[in-house]
Amino acid sequence: MNGKDWQDWHRSYDVPGSTLARRLSAVQDRIRIALDSFAPGPVRVVSMCAGEGRDLLEVLASHPRSVDVDAWLVELDPGNAARASASGLPGVSVFVGDAARTDNYVGHVPADLVLMCGVFGNVTDADIHATVTAAPQFCAPGGLVVWTRHRRPPDLVPQVCQWYEEAGFELVWVSDPSLDFGVGVHRFVGTPAPLVPGVRLFTFVGRCGRRDDVGAGQRGADRLRAAERDVAGRVAGEDRQAVLRVGAQPGEVLGGDCTGGLGELVAVVVDVVCDHA
Helix, strand or coil: CCCCCHHHHHHHHHCCCCHHHHHHHHHHHHHHHHHHHCCCCCEEEEECCCCCCHHHHHHHCCCHHHHHEEEEEEECCHHHHHHHHCCCCCCEEEEECCCCEHHHHCCCCCEEEEEECCCCCCCCHHHHHHHHHHHHHCEEEEEEEEEEEECCCCCCHHHHHHHHHHCCEEEEEECCCCCCEEEEEEEECCCCCCCCCCCECCCCCCCCCCHHHHCCHHHHHHHHHHHHHHHHHHCCCCCHHHHHHCCCCCCEEEECCCCCCHHHCEEEECCCCCCCC
8 A cells, every 4th residue: 555654744844845835825824914913812723634733833942922821732643743743832632533523623713813824725625614614613703714725727716705795705815827726715704503423524535646546526535435434334333534545545445345343444545745834
């Protein structure tokens, strides 16, 4: 199996002038501005698909408001989560789990700052819409969302902005369309909504290194979810999330014939075109 090494992939941020390095800088600038804007007192932050947490943690390391921050970072890759935890910053908790599952945010939302960076470039348009629609469950009144999306054709950034507006957010800032990456900031001005547990917001699909295995786009997402349902339904007595991760590498989803037990699981490799931040 050729699962992507997410820890090695993060080294791309260390390449001066790379798209990821420039986008990371833009995201960090917006986080600094957001922290500067919050009223005195506690600041709750949530980060989806946090990776190594560079966007937030490198800012907190030198920001005067870091002492006020209570941050909850959700990251599936244990190695990246360990790097984030190694920051040793007070008030920062790193949870190893699936950022797509709403259960993993219980007790940590609504937040003043929600980071949805590195998500929208790796999921279907329908899943982006679903995640944006659910954003009121994550944001406190007046809270900010910082999100990213690549600018490859078709450029979905304008549509994402419209979806946020429809969900009760107002545009604060969006990066220049001439850049090869997109970063947006929206403020929640709508009606707060309670978090609905037990919901999966998105599935990473990206572009597949073995395209014939899962297909692409919405078809690929449908097949991956069908595989999840199949595994969850056939392996009795096992934790669903744990089953889906048995034998998998980051970027893989397990599916296939489970009649022979866990050892018979067939791994479907999804080599994601990375859009982490």
